[in-house]
Amino acid sequence: MNKLSILHSSSVLPQPDGAWKEGLPRAIKMRSPRIWQMAYAGTKALLEQVTVPPQSLISATALGALEETKLFLDGLYTEGFGSPRSFIASVHNSMAGKLAIDFKIPGPNLTICDGQNSFASALVTASLLQKSDFPVLLLAIDERTTLLDELTPYLSDSCKQFINSQWEEAAIAFLLDHSDRPGLPQISAYGPKPVESIPTEEELEAWAKEFHAECKPLPLSETSDSFIKPALSIQNIIANKGANNSAVFSYSPSAKAMAATHLCL
Amino acid sequence: MTAIPIISTGAICSAGVSVEASFSAIAEGKNCLTPLTRFDHGLKQDPLCGQVTVEPDTISGVETANRSLGLAMAAATEALAVVSNIADLRLGVICATTVAGMTRSELFYKELLSNPEAIKKAYKELLSHEPGSITGFIAAKTKAQGFHTLSTACSTGLHAIGMAKQLIENNTYDLCLAVGTDALSLLTVRGFASLMLIDFSGCKPFDANRVGISLGEGAGALLLGSPKACKSLGIKPLAQISGWGASADCHHMTAPHPEGDGAKRAAEAALFQAEIDPKAITMIATHGTATPDNDSAEIKAMESIFKQLPPFCSMKGTLGHTLAASGTLESVFAISALLQNRIPATAGFSAQDDSIGYTPAQPSTVKHRHILKNSFGFGGNNASIVISATEHAHE
Numbered sequence: 134m135n136k137l138s139i140l141h142s143s144s145v146l147p148q149p150d151g152a153w154k155e156g157l158p159r160a161i162k163m164r165s166p167r168i169w170q171m172a173y174a175g176t177k178a179l180l181e182q183v184t185v186p187p188q189s190l191i192s193a194t195a196l197g198a199l200e201e202t203k204l205f206l207d208g209l210y211t212e213g214f215g216s217p218r219s220f221i222a223s224v225h226n227s228m229a230g231k232l233a234i235d236f237k238i239p240g241p242n243l244t245i246c247d248g249q250n251s252f253a254s255a256l257v258t259a260s261l262l263q264k265s266d267f268p269v270l271l272l273a274i275d276e277r278t279t280l281l282d283e284l285t286p287y288l289s290d291s292c293k294q295f296i297n298s299q300w301e302e303a304a305i306a307f308l309l310d311h312s313d314r315p316g317l318p319q320i321s322a323y324g325p326k327p328v329e330s331i332p333t334e335e336e337l338e339a340w341a342k343e344f345h346a347e348c349k350p351l352p353l354s355e356t357s358d359s360f361i362k363p364a365l366s367i368q369n370i371i372a373n374k375g376a377n378n379s380a381v382f383s384y385s386p387s388a389k390a391m392a393a394t395h396l397c398l
Numbered sequence: 399m400t401a402i403p404i405i406s407t408g409a410i411c412s413a414g415v416s417v418e419a420s421f422s423a424i425a426e427g428k429n430c431l432t433p434l435t436r437f438d439h440g441l442k443q444d445p446l447c448g449q450v451t452v453e454p455d456t457i458s459g460v461e462t463a464n465r466s467l468g469l470a471m472a473a474a475t476e477a478l479a480v481v482s483n484i485a486d487l488r489l490g491v492i493c494a495t496t497v498a499g500m501t502r503s504e505l506f507y508k509e510l511l512s513n514p515e516a517i518k519k520a521y522k523e524l525l526s527h528e529p530g531s532i533t534g535f536i537a538a539k540t541k542a543q544g545f546h547t548l549s550t551a552c553s554t555g556l557h558a559i560g561m562a563k564q565l566i567e568n569n570t571y572d573l574c575l576a577v578g579t580d581a582l583s584l585l586t587v588r589g590f591a592s593l594m595l596i597d598f599s600g601c602k603p604f605d606a607n608r609v610g611i612s613l614g615e616g617a618g619a620l621l622l623g624s625p626k627a628c629k630s631l632g633i634k635p636l637a638q639i640s641g642w643g644a645s646a647d648c649h650h651m652t653a654p655h656p657e658g659d660g661a662k663r664a665a666e667a668a669l670f671q672a673e674i675d676p677k678a679i680t681m682i683a684t685h686g687t688a689t690p691d692n693d694s695a696e697i698k699a700m701e702s703i704f705k706q707l708p709p710f711c712s713m714k715g716t717l718g719h720t721l722a723a724s725g726t727l728e729s730v731f732a733i734s735a736l737l738q739n740r741i742p743a744t745a746g747f748s749a750q751d752d753s754i755g756y757t758p759a760q761p762s763t764v765k766h767r768h769i770l771k772n773s774f775g776f777g778g779n780n781a782s783i784v785i786s787a788t789e790h791a792h793e
Contacts (some may be wrong), residue, residue: 189646195528195530205588209440216591221593221651223589225551234646237643239648244595251530257570258561276451284517288524304444326537326544387527388545388547389538390530
């Protein structure tokens with residue numbers, strides 16, 4: 134894919150103290166599903182930095198509004214009625230749709246769901262849009278839910294590397310431009326592609342060399358141990374001014390596939 | 399922009415288990431909606447739905463983890479059957495789904511509520527739930543080099559076709575399989591019922607008495623290829639994808655913009671990319687869900703583009719609304735219509751709505767040049783593509 138420039142980025146990692154909700158409009162704080170609140174907070178934090186507003190929006194999420202999906206089924210199975218709000222929110226694209234309405238983003242509005250590879254897959258998707266659709270807001274988002282916490286101990290050992298009890302939730306937003314602009318971080322992605330087995334560290338190092346990455350890639354157990362981690366790893370490199378030339382790899386156990394994201398600061 | 403050849407298609411739906419078997423029902427406007435009895439939906443009345451009556455895995459010969467995947471494999475198998483010796487070509491798979499593994503997840507969760515021991519099955523159930531697991535499975539089975547999974551509500555299918563076009567155009571792949579799939583699930587049936595959007599007697603697109611949708615299930619697949627790949631395979635393309643446009647209404651989560659603003663912009667973008675005059679469109683395969691607001695907004699959008707509205711149809715009276723599959727399935731049948739120079743009937747329509755002022759076309763014949771296909775979804779999400787006869791691209 135062609136390289137994209139990162140104009141701005143931001144991240145919201147919800148903490149139990151609820152401070153991340155400060156600044157949310159009252160209607161959203163009171164009536165919106167929690168993951169919509171995360172999406173709003175992440176987008177707002179990004180858009181406070183920008184001068185040119187996004188023309189299109191791509192959300193990258195593995196499971197979408199899982200908690201609302203559960204609430205809808207709870208209603209059906211226990212009371213015989215699921216709430217319309219939960220049904221609307223259960224649609225994976227509901228966050229992207231709501232953000233387009235709230236922030237008036239008129240162009241293409243897409244949601245990519247490729248497990249831990251969602252961020253890389255969404256970057257490739259962004260590169261396919263027309264020049265007039267830029268800047269593109271790319272929002273990587275997934276939530277941690279009680280149900281997932283209950284299920285994770287029962288996953289297979291190989292799967293626990295990627296969906297474990299310490300997994301994170303976040304809303305991480307990037308504003309992307311199509312052109313290769315000097316002085317800005319450049320990002321590109323490859324995949325997802327099917328793999329027969331979980332890539333070894335040696336294989337990752339070989340792929341990283343193809344990108345001329347300056348440092349040894351982090352092991353998958355560090356960059357793919359939650360759905361949001363690949364995007365978070367990239368955001369951390371940008372925020373901490375890490376290596377000039379980095380490769381972050383991701384692996385999805387459900388799709389048996391890997392992807393790579395390449396960042397040049 | 400480059401028009402990208404369509405090599406082959408595949409379909410499984412309430413009208414049949416192949417493109418050929420299904421298209422006559424579409425063309426004639428046959429009602430293929432039947433009462434939903436396959437699972438306990440808990441509604442007072444069985445809604446009429448477009449249901450696949452065979453086990454999808456028996457069509458593909460591949461054992462799959464859930465029904466959406468089974469439907470996708472059946473359609474993909476038909477589309478890929480026309481090509482052989484593709485090992486030297488780069489194949490990509492783009493899959494559109496909203497239901498994904500929900501048919502299985504909802505049963506697992508119901509069991510979990512009454513039997514805590516069921517949690518021991520969490521491993522398989524969680525992996526099957528993710529939309530990306532469907533595309534990963536298809537990609538592995540077809541030996542694809544890469545894939546992407548879209549879940550953009552009911553417009554997803556057309557986005558998958560648009561992405562496949564772009565990925566060939568930018569030389570990422572030589573061949574790209576765009577598949578849209580969704581199975582009927584308790585969540586979607588009860589979800590649309592909770593919004594009071596279901597017409598229990600069967601949907602009536604563009605009709606004066608339309609009150610809502612009928613749900614359906616199925617999968618549609620289109621195999622696109624670069625001109626060079628078509629040449630190396632010795633294949634004469636069926637037609638071409640010449641334009642893709644997308645937009646957001648920025649208006650309401652479940653209601654379209656009343657004037658069809660976003661729908662208009664998506665269709666205009668598709669026509670612009672196709673580099674054709676709207677006058678060259680010989681048919682519109684509408685989204686046509688049969689909700690009062692959607693049909694009205696879609697006609698207003700089209701009216702604002704076309705000085706004289708071309709013949710139009712909705713296939714949802716035959717198939718039901720197959721959600722993420724609708725864009726690909728209805729595109730597959732629009733391609734069949736183009737190849738046979740036919741305009742399909744609109745099942746369920748009988749009385750003109752004077753507030754709309756237009757009626758869907760009677761089944762008829764026309765010399766097709768370009769077909770505009772629309773799909774819209776929750777959140778005010780719009781997509782259009784232009785399907786062109788091979789000899790008419792960029793005229």
